[in-house]
Amino acid sequence: MLNGEKKEVTDNITVSRLLEILDIQHQRVAVELNEATVKKDRYATTTINDGDALEVVSFMGGGLCTIQSPR
Secondary structure (H helix, E strand, O other): OEOOEOOOOOOOEEHHHHHHHOOOOHHHEEEEEOOEEEOHHHOOOOEEOOOOOEEEEEEEOOEEEEOOOOO
């Protein structure tokens, strides 16, 4: 799941690689995997597995904005 929507990705893809595929700059987002915050220095080593839930939010002026997954 990516921001509440079912998303098919390659097995054991890293958070960093997924953000790259989605064309999301990792410096401007916060990532939560299965309700646990993923620190930016762990994006390249944290893998996403079948059944995981990922939330990606972008920082906007004055607050947070949930990123909609591309269809």
